[in-house]
Amino acid sequence: MSHYPNRFKIRVDSVTSMGIDIESELSVLLLDEDTPLEFIDPITVKVHASKVERSIAVKGTISVRAKAACARCLNELNYLVERDNFFAFVKIPHDENIDLTEQLREDIIVSLPIRLLCSDDCKGLCDVCGTNLNERTCECTHTEFIKESAFDGLDKLMDLKNKQDNEN
Ligand SMILES: [Zn+2]
Ligand SMILES: [Zn+2]
DSSP, X not given: OOOSOSSOEEEGGGOOSSOEEEEEEXXXXXXXXXXXXXXXXXXXXXXXXXXXXXXXXEEEEEEEEEEEEOTTTOOEEEEEXXXXXXXXXXXXXXXXXXXXXXXXXXXXXXXXOSOOOSSTTOOOBOTTTXXXXXXXXXXXXXXXXXXXXXXXXXXXXXXXXXXXXXXX
């Protein structure tokens, strides 16, 4: 079990118009999302909170480490999810605290990459024999090769069509 809190709250009377810096560590359990990433405790929050008339403005950075599988070769990789423009502006409530857990959760979720690669030029797995092509080569005919030849074929077809158009 995580010993970090799973809510992000700020005490209203701790916030002045000069503003205060807040650093906190939160549990990744608050990210109960269905994602292929495995988050590693804690979520680090570094924000500046200040009182603006009857509201509180909070801005700063949120980051959390995660493990994921490379989308091409499936090797495990480490990834840092970072949101450096977290911003919230909330009316001062009658409660002792403002609770920004939902904003924080949403900001992290929208910052997640759609797919991760161990490196930009990861060669992936052979889709015939499963060999990790970053480590070894294999004798199979690869999809990329097939794709290329399909485009070659298309080029020839276009050439042929151009020729015919010119002849007409
Ligand atoms: Zn990879
Ligand atoms: Zn192969």
